[in-house]
Amino acid sequence: MTLIRKIYRVFRLSEWWEYKIVPVLAIAYATCIQLDISIFSNISWILFLLVSIIVGAIYVSTINDITDMEDDLRCGKENRMAKIQPKYRFIAPLVCLLAGCFFAYQMSVDLISLILYILPWIVYSLYSFKPFRLKERGFWGVLADALGAHVFISLLIVSSLSFKNNALIDWTWFTLVGGWSLTFGIRGILWHQFHDRENDLESGTRTFATARKPDEIKRIEFVLLFLELPLFIGMSFKIQPMLILPILLLYFLFVLLRHKCLGYKPVIIINPKNSPLQILMIDFYLVFFPLGLLVFSGFNHGNFWILLGHLFLFNSKLRKVILDSYHILVSNKRYFMSSP
Structure with a gap:
């Protein structure tokens, strides 16, 4: 267990395990439903793609720590790679590169899938390493992260599952997934950069966020969300609108109750000061959406064990949703007990 914890810390799994992997899995589940094929019959290939993506994510996390080391030390931020002897630091990314090959x-x-798999490796190398170091080149860094972490991976899932099932790529679905993952990815990296803005300013790291004040982004964060939501609704109509739209309404009810009863302020990008927050749509993409798809697939194909496997691997956000739901019920106990 000690070794597992060390691996968990060194590769920063807590920072990307659910946030990066679950939306990709949700696209895999949704693509199977959209193609009218069984998730169960494709689970081995989905797991193969999942492992290939995890290897790439480990590569990204390690090279980010290696290339950010000097900046992190300047501002007093913990860097896990700084604790590893220099001659051993590149072992993990080199092993990942070999596995990626x-x-x-x-x-x-x-x-198509081969190109989409290789592109994130290239983009993130350009994002991290000098002389390119796209991370410090304003919007190019934002775009590179969104493409590498979300767009190319999501499109890989669509193209690969289509090819594996001898189906033509549905280019409408392909475009909707690409557009949604781009807007969601841009919103995600902007949140991360503004969350780290003070550290980056202290270390002298030039990012898109350090060149702008948070108030400037508030003017465009609604634009990003209003692009993201219609694209996702378009995806819903390509899957099962009578399944997705009610779950979406249930999620927004949860957001409202969480805000009213627990004080969690809904956030698009910029965090409020000294206030608990909930980033809009994150819990939907990580909990409501994938679980809804798996339940639907279970009823149609009778393979509920896939749902159990998913919950075994990815459950921290679900536990948080359940805990908050319990607190919401407790805070409104009198109301519910007095209702006829």
Whole structure:
């Protein structure tokens, strides 16, 4: 267990395990439903893609720590790679690169998927390493992160599952997924950069967020959300609108009750000061959406064990939703007990 905890800390799994992986899995589940194929019959290939993506995520987390080391030390921010001897620091990313070559070879019969798998490795290398260091090149860094962490991976899922099932790519679905993942990805990296803004200013790291005041972003955060939501609703109509839209309404009711009863302020990008917050749509993408798809698939194909497997691997956000729901019920106990 001690070794697992060390691996968990070194590779920063807590920072990306659910946030990066679950939306990709949700796209896999949704693509299976959209193609009218069984998630169960494709689970081995979905797991193969998942492992290939995790290897890439570990590569990204390690090279980010290595290339951010000097900046982190200047502002007193913990950097896990600083604790590792210099001669050992590149072992993990090199092993990941070798593993990535293996996964790329396995995808080589599908040219579109192969390109989509390789692109995040290239983009994140350009994002982190000098002389390119896109992280410090304003909006190019924002775009690179959104493309590498969300767009290319989501489109890989769509293209690869289509190819594996001898189905033509549905280009409308492909475009909707790409547009949604781009807007969601941009919103995610902007939140992260503004969350780290003070550290970056102290260390002298030039990012899109350090060049702008938070008030400037408040003018465009609604634009991003209003682009993201219609794209997702368009995806819903390509899957099962009678399934997704009620779950979406249930989520917004949860957001409202969480705000009214627990004081969690809904946030698009910029965090409020000294106030608990909930980033809009995050819990939906990490909990409501994937679980709704798996329940739907379970009723249609009778494979509820996939739901159990998903919950075993990804459950921290669900536990938080359940806990907050309990607190909401407790805070309104008198109301519910007095209702006829």
